[in-house]
Amino acid sequence: MKALKIRASILVSVCVILAAVAAVACGSAEQATTAPTATPAPTAAATAASTAGATDAAAAPTSAPVVAPTAPPIAVGTVVVPTRGVVRSTAQKPWDSYLSQAKYGGLLRNAEPVLPDHWDLHQSCCNPGPGAARDLYNNLVMYDPTDQKTIVGDLANSWEWAADGRSVTFTIWDNAVWSDGQPVTADDVVFSLNRMVAEGVSRPRVKNLRPYYAGSQAIDPTTIKVNTLFPNPAAFLPFLAIDFMSIVPKHVLEGREDAEEIFDNPENIVASGAYLFVSHDVGQGWEFEKNPNYFKEGLPFVDGKQTIVIKDKDRFITAFMTDQMDISHRGAGGAIPLIDMVSFKNDWEADGRGVVYPPGATIQGLFNMNWTAPPFEDPRVRRAVFLALDRKELAEVHQLGFAKLGQPFFPGSDWASSDEEVATWPGFRYLDESGELYLGDPIGVDGLTKHPDDIAEAQRLMAEAGYPDGFKAAYHTYSVNKNIPVIMKQRMQETLNIEIDINITDVASVIAAEQAVDFSHFLSVHNGPNIVDPDDLLLGVYLTGAPRNPIDYEDPELRAIFEQQKGESDQEKRKALIREAEAIILKGEHHMIQYYWYGDPIWIVPNRVKNYVPRQTVQYGMGTEHIWLDP
Amino acid sequence: MTGYILQRLALFIPTLILASFLAFAIMRILPGDPAIAMLGGAEGSFTQEDLDVVREKLGTNRPLHIQYGTWIRDLFQGNLSESYFFRVPVSQLMTDRFPVSTQLAVMALLLSYVVAVPLGVLSAVKQDSWFDHAAKIFTIAGVALPTFWVGILILFVLGNYFNWVPPLDYANFWENPLINLQQMIFPAVALGYFNTAFAARLTRSTMLEVMHEDYIRTARSKGLKEAVVIGRHAVKNAFLPVVTIVGFQLGRLFGGAVVIEAIFVVPGVGTLLVDSVLIRDYPVVQAVILMIALIVLGLNLVVDLLYGWLNPRIRYA
Numbered sequence: 034m035k036a037l038k039i040r041a042s043i044l045v046s047v048c049v050i051l052a053a054v055a056a057v058a059c060g061s062a063e064q065a066t067t068a069p070t071a072t073p074a075p076t077a078a079a080t081a082a083s084t085a086g087a088t089d090a091a092a093a094p095t096s097a098p099v100v101a102p103t104a105p106p107i108a109v110g111t112v113v114v115p116t117r118g119v120v121r122s123t124a125q126k127p128w129d130s131y132l133s134q135a136k137y138g139g140l141l142r143n144a145e146p147v148l149p150d151h152w153d154l155h156q157s158c159c160n161p162g163p164g165a166a167r168d169l170y171n172n173l174v175m176y177d178p179t180d181q182k183t184i185v186g187d188l189a190n191s192w193e194w195a196a197d198g199r200s201v202t203f204t205i206w207d208n209a210v211w212s213d214g215q216p217v218t219a220d221d222v223v224f225s226l227n228r229m230v231a232e233g234v235s236r237p238r239v240k241n242l243r244p245y246y247a248g249s250q251a252i253d254p255t256t257i258k259v260n261t262l263f264p265n266p267a268a269f270l271p272f273l274a275i276d277f278m279s280i281v282p283k284h285v286l287e288g289r290e291d292a293e294e295i296f297d298n299p300e301n302i303v304a305s306g307a308y309l310f311v312s313h314d315v316g317q318g319w320e321f322e323k324n325p326n327y328f329k330e331g332l333p334f335v336d337g338k339q340t341i342v343i344k345d346k347d348r349f350i351t352a353f354m355t356d357q358m359d360i361s362h363r364g365a366g367g368a369i370p371l372i373d374m375v376s377f378k379n380d381w382e383a384d385g386r387g388v389v390y391p392p393g394a395t396i397q398g399l400f401n402m403n404w405t406a407p408p409f410e411d412p413r414v415r416r417a418v419f420l421a422l423d424r425k426e427l428a429e430v431h432q433l434g435f436a437k438l439g440q441p442f443f444p445g446s447d448w449a450s451s452d453e454e455v456a457t458w459p460g461f462r463y464l465d466e467s468g469e470l471y472l473g474d475p476i477g478v479d480g481l482t483k484h485p486d487d488i489a490e491a492q493r494l495m496a497e498a499g500y501p502d503g504f505k506a507a508y509h510t511y512s513v514n515k516n517i518p519v520i521m522k523q524r525m526q527e528t529l530n531i532e533i534d535i536n537i538t539d540v541a542s543v544i545a546a547e548q549a550v551d552f553s554h555f556l557s558v559h560n561g562p563n564i565v566d567p568d569d570l571l572l573g574v575y576l577t578g579a580p581r582n583p584i585d586y587e588d589p590e591l592r593a594i595f596e597q598q599k600g601e602s603d604q605e606k607r608k609a610l611i612r613e614a615e616a617i618i619l620k621g622e623h624h625m626i627q628y629y630w631y632g633d634p635i636w637i638v639p640n641r642v643k644n645y646v647p648r649q650t651v652q653y654g655m656g657t658e659h660i661w662l663d664p
Numbered sequence: 665m666t667g668y669i670l671q672r673l674a675l676f677i678p679t680l681i682l683a684s685f686l687a688f689a690i691m692r693i694l695p696g697d698p699a700i701a702m703l704g705g706a707e708g709s710f711t712q713e714d715l716d717v718v719r720e721k722l723g724t725n726r727p728l729h730i731q732y733g734t735w736i737r738d739l740f741q742g743n744l745s746e747s748y749f750f751r752v753p754v755s756q757l758m759t760d761r762f763p764v765s766t767q768l769a770v771m772a773l774l775l776s777y778v779v780a781v782p783l784g785v786l787s788a789v790k791q792d793s794w795f796d797h798a799a800k801i802f803t804i805a806g807v808a809l810p811t812f813w814v815g816i817l818i819l820f821v822l823g824n825y826f827n828w829v830p831p832l833d834y835a836n837f838w839e840n841p842l843i844n845l846q847q848m849i850f851p852a853v854a855l856g857y858f859n860t861a862f863a864a865r866l867t868r869s870t871m872l873e874v875m876h877e878d879y880i881r882t883a884r885s886k887g888l889k890e891a892v893v894i895g896r897h898a899v900k901n902a903f904l905p906v907v908t909i910v911g912f913q914l915g916r917l918f919g920g921a922v923v924i925e926a927i928f929v930v931p932g933v934g935t936l937l938v939d940s941v942l943i944r945d946y947p948v949v950q951a952v953i954l955m956i957a958l959i960v961l962g963l964n965l966v967v968d969l970l971y972g973w974l975n976p977r978i979r980y981a
Contacts, residue, residue: 150702158704235717237703237710297751315750316939317931341832345927347816351823357832540705542695548712561707573709580709
């Protein structure tokens with residue numbers, strides 16, 4: 034009997050220990066039972082504002098916080114660069130439109146799935162850099178956070194182009210100060226611009242200024258004249274507005290041996306931004322506090338910003354489900370796969386908790402063909418693949434339909450052709466169940482089949498090129514893209530007898546193979562443009578010297594058009610030139626085929642977060658000075 | 665005993681040297697390039713010239729034997745070098761992260777033995793009872809379920825049924841023990857479940873074996889009470905094999921922490937290792953692997969010595 038008591042007491046002890054452990058772990062009763070606060074449903078007007086603003090610059094929202102109960106994919110608008118000669122008055126501050134509605138206070142808790150590569154944004158390759166550090170710095174100009182399309186001043190309060198279009202003169206705010214108390218001057222701007230285009234050091238994104246920037250001079254403490262390499266460079270200001278183009282203090286960085294390292298420790302950053310650095314737990318998160326001396330009077334609205342790095346998708350989602358986080362400002366695409374995003378979005382929005390903005394379509398999914406060796410050295414073979422490719426299937430399987438067909442220039446923007454036009458292009462055509470040409474975006478539409486004429490033409494070209502029975506080809510890519518070659522393997526075998534051997538490796542191996550042109554047939558990558566401007570794609574993908582064109586393919590006609598359009602100040606004429614460029618790319622003889630446009634970020638915005646507008650590309654709009662919390 | 669200790673130490677040092685070589689070589693053999701990772705990989709926008717600049721800066725364009733030699737030389741000077749990606753001394757990262765993972769591993773181990781030993785003993789004593797069957801289900805599930813899945817399940821239950829999940833912002837145990845325990849207890853439970861199950865199964869089987877030994881029958885025939893028979897004679901002897909797996913289990917816990925830390929956002933060495941492998945941060949990966957190897961080897965050495973001390977037959981063999 035005593036033995037039984039001992040056994041029972043052991044069992045009871047174990048239960049007590051477990052219960053105690055659970056009680057400690059669950060924290061106070063208050064914490065355990067706090068339910069999410071119900072928030073009023075956003076208005077339909079706000080929804081309309083968010084969607085209309087994406088395609089119509091004139092209808093850009095100017096005041097109401099944009100929070101929609103259900104958000105469409107982010108459409109792409111054209112970057113609006115204020116007309117040359119127009120000077121923004123210091124009395125008309127870009128942030129005046131929302132200042133009066135804002136609420137102050139609170140801590141903005143930001144969830145981030147990816148670590149920043151650099152805190153010195155001139156050295157940063159990718160958006161996790163500005164995702165972390167953008168709030169510490171200012172640019173000269175930026176995208177208006179209320180529409181994410183219009184270029185407005187950041188440190189600059191006005192700018193004016195010279196009559197010959199060869200220079201632009203900026204005036205900066207005279208009350209801007211660095212975090213060490215020194216004034217921000219024109220010398221700092223000149224130093225920063227020169228640092229951005231420096232050779233022999235790593236400048237992954239800011240080097241985008243090199244094709245335009247000729248030099249700059251400080252005219253007086255608040256005036257800077259920037260000379261350009263050719264008149265009226267249309268893409269110069271849009272590039273200058275992306276989040277990597279930070280203005281840094283000359284007095285801190287000039288002449289230092291460790292100038293390339295010092296700002297990569299955020300504790301050392303001296304900047305002028307809306308927030309000041311507080312702490313950084315390496316690899317885990319960081320915390321900022323409001324800059325009390327910020328030159329934009331009235332900004333920022335929250336007292337501080339805390340970012341926590343969460344890489345696991347389940348933990349990421351749970352953090353929002355339990356109100357531990359306020360926003361995923363840079364984007365949650367690195368943490369949450371599309372399939373999980375869809376179910377989370379449905380649950381989250383059905384509960385009226387806020388908005389999950391699905392990814393837009395500003396990243397290019399594309400594959401290279403080694404055009405320097407058989408069989409792809411024959412342009413007919415490249416065109417055959419171009420025609421036979423089922424872009425709709427790729428988009429629906431790999432992107433669950435969150436994509437647009439791979440037309441050459443930003444779908445939805447002024448540079449693009451309409452869905453109806455695209456639907457008539459060889460290689461992009463689909464027939465409906467009645468055999469009629471489907472005129473519209475075919476993605477997500479049931480019952481469509483690829484146009485047989487495209488397949489027939491592709492087969493004819495293959496036969497003409499001497500490959501009537503197809504050939505064997507290797508396809509090299511990384512695991513994120515794995516569905517693409519799997520689908521292509523089946524379709525290319527069926528239509529052109531191309532037998533694809535798939536080689537999936539890590540990202541670095543694929544990129545190394547791309548840069549060294551160490552692939553025999555297909556190699557797929559993707560391209561994330563910085564700005565919605567043709568220059569970005571022409572210099573990034575289509576022309577020689579482009580990062581996505583190490584295989585040095587160039588169509589001389591396309592180069593000629595690039596040279597013509599890059600300084601064209603008449604937007605309509607520039608559009609017409611881009612139509613010509615589009616026609617050249619649509620010959621399908623390039624070194625690459627762009628199968629679709631897709632997006633990566635997924636923005637989770639609870640109702641309590643106000644004045645949030647998703648941006649068009651993944652390389653800007655990561656500052657949060659304009660956001661407030663509605664407790 | 666001295667000879668036994670020397671013999672074990674003689675094996676310890678070459679194993680550590682081999683571990684250092686493997687830690688260095690594996691990262692170089694595996695595909696990948698830290699320069700490409702630092703330039704953003706597939707997300708990046710760079711040319712071959714950009715790559716060359718970064719490779720030169722990192723020193724990864726030097727011959728492998730030079731890189732290995734430099735690393736070993738620095739190690740002997742107590743310098744773990746600097747992280748490519750985090751740009752802080754690796755020693756700082758290790759100092760920050762290892763205590764967190766150690767706490768997690770120790771908590772998981774303690775939790776598992778607090779549960780496993782009574783569970784195994786009671787299962788053996790009450791063989792084929794409902795308790796034994798229930799314990800069997802619990803332990804077989806623990807052995808069968810992947811650790812990461814248990815972690816996700818815990819997160820799911822907490823989030824969905826209690827609308828509560830552990831805090832995200834890590835708090836040091838010595839600064840805020842309550843928050844620290846809230847953060848660490850569930851990862852420890854998830855991490856320790858396998859060990860609990862494994863140790864409970866082992867305890868049960870060794871207890872059953874011991875319970876049929878002659879000396880137990882003798883103890884009973886002497887008229888000793890059952891509790892004394894079990895507590896003083898059976899458990900003590902049955903516990904010996906269980907002790908020997910502690911070293912192995914602690915090593916395994918460090919390995920398992922890689923996934924659990926990511927799920928529960930615990931800033932330990934596991935997340936550091938995953939981050940560093942993904943971005944090919946060679947200095948960090950090498951240091952972490954070497955440190956884990958050192959810990960596992962050290963624990964095994966201690967267990968070997970302990971076992972030799974507990975069981976003289978081992979050291980005379």
